[in-house]
Amino acid sequence: MPGKRSRVTYPTLKAGRAMIRTISPKAGRIIFGRCSACTVRSLSICGALDQADLAEFERIARNFQFAPNTSIFTAGQVVGAVHNLTAGVARLYKLMADGRRQVIGFALPGDFLGASPSYRYSFSADAINAVAACRLSREAFTHFIEQRPRFLLRINEFVARELMQAQEQMLLLGRRTAEEKIAAFLIGWRKRLVHIGDERDIISLPMNRQDIADYLGLTIETVSRTLTRFERERMLVIISGGVRLLDSSRAEALAST
Numbered sequence: 001m002p003g004k005r006s007r008v009t010y011p012t013l014k015a016g017r018a019m020i021r022t023i024s025p026k027a028g029r030i031i032f033g034r035c036s037a038c039t040v041r042s043l044s045i046c047g048a049l050d051q052a053d054l055a056e057f058e059r060i061a062r063n064f065q066f067a068p069n070t071s072i073f074t075a076g077q078v079v080g081a082v083h084n085l086t087a088g089v090a091r092l093y094k095l096m097a098d099g100r101r102q103v104i105g106f107a108l109p110g111d112f113l114g115a116s117p118s119y120r121y122s123f124s125a126d127a128i129n130a131v132a133a134c135r136l137s138r139e140a141f142t143h144f145i146e147q148r149p150r151f152l153l154r155i156n157e158f159v160a161r162e163l164m165q166a167q168e169q170m171l172l173l174g175r176r177t178a179e180e181k182i183a184a185f186l187i188g189w190r191k192r193l194v195h196i197g198d199e200r201d202i203i204s205l206p207m208n209r210q211d212i213a214d215y216l217g218l219t220i221e222t223v224s225r226t227l228t229r230f231e232r233e234r235m236l237v238i239i240s241g242g243v244r245l246l247d248s249s250r251a252e253a254l255a256s257t
Contacts, residue, residue, distance in 0.1 A: 048151065062135050090113065
């Protein structure tokens, strides 16, 4: 049974974690270039743009790189820009009044961050590993949308997906055992990796165990003990940078409980 969540400071992220692979044939590299050559274009909001609109999108976008464990934006800041991730993984979180942290999600290549109905970011986003993103000023992006109403349909798809992910996290934080929560996280994360083209047997986990604990509402000790138990029971093997599932059927059964 999970214990009370720790209020201690969080361990420093280890540098050098492998980047999440995308559909790019040169996985692991941050590749910049024209929007038409973007390896995650089909996964992102700009996948619905024709060549003329894509050229304008490219004109107003700027390519940014974020080193591991650096801030992309912080809750409470005025929304100055939106971000379309093209490589790497970002941690999304909120800090509670008592100093505890609640991780609310992990962003992958193709995900769109920073769109908000208010003028301030409602959550923070940090780079877990090396992250690359197309960055657009809020003013330029708003003007771009206003001239292209059909583009709102694509944005609505992303909003609906974010809502579904939020609902899934609510289920994870509900009345489930630690084993069920962690199995559900691994299966759900594997599905997201497959969606971006990473179909390896290994489930890459660039986030650390404290991140997973703060996402699932557990302690880091509970996450570590549960993963070790899963390995002892031969459901998975813990490897550097992730896990390899040995018994997917059992993991999926636990995840669906």
